[in-house]
Amino acid sequence: MNKVFVSGGSGYIALHTIILLLQKNYFVVTSVKDKVKIALVKKCLKQNNIDISRIEFCILDLLDDQGWNDALKGCQYVFHMASPVVPGNVDKDLVVKPAVEGMTRCLNAAIKNKAKKFVLTSSYAAIYGNSKNTFSDNDWTDLNREDLMPYEISKTKSEIGMWEIVKNSEYKIEACSINPVLVLGPSVSGVISMSNKQVLYRILSLPFIPNITVPIVGVKDVANAHLKAMENKNSNGKRFLITEKTVDLIHIAKLLKSNNVNVSTLVVPDFIVRLFSFFIPSLKAIAKRLNKKEHLEPKNAQSILGFHPKSVDLEIVNSVLQINSKK
Numbered sequence: 194m195n196k197v198f199v200s201g202g203s204g205y206i207a208l209h210t211i212i213l214l215l216q217k218n219y220f221v222v223t224s225v226k227d228k229v230k231i232a233l234v235k236k237c238l239k240q241n242n243i244d245i246s247r248i249e250f251c252i253l254d255l256l257d258d259q260g261w262n263d264a265l266k267g268c269q270y271v272f273h274m275a276s277p278v279v280p281g282n283v284d285k286d287l288v289v290k291p292a293v294e295g296m297t298r299c300l301n302a303a304i305k306n307k308a309k310k311f312v313l314t315s316s317y318a319a320i321y322g323n324s325k326n327t328f329s330d331n332d333w334t335d336l337n338r339e340d341l342m343p344y345e346i347s348k349t350k351s352e353i354g355m356w357e358i359v360k361n362s363e364y365k366i367e368a369c370s371i372n373p374v375l376v377l378g379p380s381v382s383g384v385i386s387m388s389n390k391q392v393l394y395r396i397l398s399l400p401f402i403p404n405i406t407v408p409i410v411g412v413k414d415v416a417n418a419h420l421k422a423m424e425n426k427n428s429n430g431k432r433f434l435i436t437e438k439t440v441d442l443i444h445i446a447k448l449l450k451s452n453n454v455n456v457s458t459l460v461v462p463d464f465i466v467r468l469f470s471f472f473i474p475s476l477k478a479i480a481k482r483l484n485k486k487e488h489l490e491p492k493n494a495q496s497i498l499g500f501h502p503k504s505v506d507l508e509i510v511n512s513v514l515q516i517n518s519k520k
Contacts, residue, residue, distance in 0.1 A: 197423075198268040198308075199223040200253070200299050201275025203230040205386035206314060206376060208237060209416035210272060215243050217420070222268060224253040224275065237381045255295030261302040270423050271303040274314040276351065278344065278387040285343045292347035293354055300355055304364050312423050313355050315370040316348040317408065320434060321487070329490040330372070330432045340481075352432075369428045371419055373435040374489070378412035378508030379515045386412075389512050392445070395479070397454075397513065401461040402446050405482040408489055409509075410437040414502035421498040428498065434491040437502040445509060452510045454517075 197214055201207050202223030214221050215238070225231055231250045238245050251264040255275060265271060276292045296313065303311050322334030322345050334341065334349040341349075352370055359368045376388045385394075392407065418435050422428040449456045463483045470476040494500035 194220050196220045196268045197270045198265050199272045199274060203234050204274055205380055206412060206415055207274040208381040209412050210419050212241060212243055213416055213420050215247060221248045222264060224251050224264060227252060233382055255291040258298060261298045262305055265302040265306045269309045271308045271311045272419060273299040288343040289347040289350060292351045296351040296355055300358050304362050304366050307364060308366060310423060311366055311368040312419060313352060313370045315352040315372045317372050317374040318345040319349040319352045320372055327488040330434045330493040367429040369422050370432045371422060371435060372432055373415045374408035374410055376412050376415050377409055377505055377512055379511045385516055393513055393516060396446055397456055400457055401459045402443050402457060403466045403479050404460055404463060405479060406439050406441050408436045408439040409505050410435055410502055411505040411508040418500055425498060431493050433494045435494055436489050436491050437505050439487060448506055448509060449513055454513055
């Protein structure tokens with residue numbers, strides 16, 4: 194029985210991935226921050242009628258060496274999915290340090306245990322931070338830019354670090370990265386994901402809709418992309434930009450309105466959004482995206498993984514229903 198390690202098992206994408214792994218009869222070892230998270234994951238799996246006899250848990254810290262080598266013993270495949278998601282211009286050490294050090298600890302443990310393959314959950318944030326408007330699997334965020342947020346820096350540095358370690362390792366472990374755009378869809382645990390909060394919460398609370406576009410993809414498709422990349426030998430050494438489509442925010446607002454969700458569909462001129470952004474901190478990131486039209490080319494996902502995602506629209510509606518149920 195193939196054994197798979199998944200770091201950050203209580204996470205948004207990780208839980209969906211663990212469910213797929215268990216459904217495909219893999220044995221899963223997953224790390225969490227504390228015992229409370231173990232109970233949460235077990236509860237979620239049982240609620241989804243998943244057999245928990247093929248999952249083991251360990252408590253690991255991204256900033257502590259203890260336990261990593263033992264946790265990965267016998268694991269042929271490794272998903273490193275644990276990484277802090279703290280939006281905004283926060284202290285870099287809260288985000289960058291654990292992201293880079295956590296990846297390094299996990300990858301070094303995978304190499305020491307001679308795992309076959311290492312799959313990193315990276316991000317579109319490691320791709321789009323440059324002066325281009327068209328983005329592919331081969332694009333990188335420019336770390337010399339002064340306007341990068343700590344999260345963008347963390348995902349870029351951790352992925353660059355992964356490729357450097359893989360390149361220089363005496364043991365030739367295979368590796369690839371999954372770089373999803375904004376991931377939407379219900380949480381298995383019921384804990385609202387940061388991506389859902391950042392976009393859907395804002396749409397639900399704003400008295401108007403800013404004229405911006407966002408590339409989006411469903412969480413179940415992202416989990417499936419991880420498995421496809423793990424199982425496909427042709428994914429070795431590749432990056433995978435994962436996206437379903439790019440939409441205007443008004444598309445999401447109208448979608449919610451048509452499903453009886455009380456949300457504004459008033460689109461306002463850009464200058465009003467910029468004006469309000471001086472007084473409302475949450476609008477600053479939105480103001481940066483005004484008039485930014487992006488074209489994405491996810492060629493590796495399509496040609497290597499045969500990745501053809503479902504429409505994320507239903508997952509968006511279900512996400513908002515989940516958000517509203519928590520109020």
